[in-house]
Amino acid sequence: MKLRITKYSLISLLLMVSFSLSAQKEVRQNIRKGNKAYNEQKYSEAVRFYQQAIKENSQSKEANFNLGIAFYKQKEWDKSIEQMNRYLMIEREDPVGMSAAWHNIGNAFLQKKEVEKAIEAYKNALRLNPDDEETRYNLAVAQKMLNDQQDKSDNQDQENQDDQKQQQQQQENQNEQQQPEDKREKRPEKQDAPEQMSRDNARQLLQAIEEDEKETQEKVQQIKAQQREQKAQEKRRQNKDW
Numbered sequence: 001m002k003l004r005i006t007k008y009s010l011i012s013l014l015l016m017v018s019f020s021l022s023a024q025k026e027v028r029q030n031i032r033k034g035n036k037a038y039n040e041q042k043y044s045e046a047v048r049f050y051q052q053a054i055k056e057n058s059q060s061k062e063a064n065f066n067l068g069i070a071f072y073k074q075k076e077w078d079k080s081i082e083q084m085n086r087y088l089m090i091e092r093e094d095p096v097g098m099s100a101a102w103h104n105i106g107n108a109f110l111q112k113k114e115v116e117k118a119i120e121a122y123k124n125a126l127r128l129n130p131d132d133e134e135t136r137y138n139l140a141v142a143q144k145m146l147n148d149q150q151d152k153s154d155n156q157d158q159e160n161q162d163d164q165k166q167q168q169q170q171q172e173n174q175n176e177q178q179q180p181e182d183k184r185e186k187r188p189e190k191q192d193a194p195e196q197m198s199r200d201n202a203r204q205l206l207q208a209i210e211e212d213e214k215e216t217q218e219k220v221q222q223i224k225a226q227q228r229e230q231k232a233q234e235k236r237r238q239n240k241d242w
Helices: 021-039 043-056 061-073 077-090 095-111 115-128 133-178 199-241
Strands: none
Touching: 021 043, 021 061, 043 061, 061 077, 061 095, 077 095, 095 115, 095 133, 115 133
């Protein structure tokens, strides 16, 4: 977005001062000469005429305001801000003129890359003149610039952290390589997995178990048969005795 710089390039204000008619005439002449030089883009001449008018009447609102504008055109941002603040010390009745001064202070701060101060100046202007669309536009531009700066700063901080971590890891790896072999951290060797049992071995083992079980059953049957035979013999012996 393009910043809208121009704001009340020149203003005409009623002079509320009490001094001689001759002095008033000199002030008005110098202001008119300053305005003429300003319109011809001869800003250094305009500055000289406005300063002469202020010398004759330091309370001239028009001369003070227009001098701040002329300084701005010469890219003398600090002088422009200072002069607009002097105008604000004089002007206490016209909210539109005061809003215009704050607008121009915001523009000067923005030129100096002091975005936060520019934002505050634009807010002051809008408090005095809420319907000023030019100031509202410049405030939006300044807020976007501030957000972009903050995002850029956050990204830079993250990149710096990543670089530090990478450098730290590289340094640790380098230190490990420089250590003697016996002092390096040794990682446990990978244990071989137990050898899996083949199908033949499993079959043989199963057969052996079955044979053992069969032999056991046969022995049990033999013992039971012997016990039955003994019982039968005892029974026959008893019958014989009768």
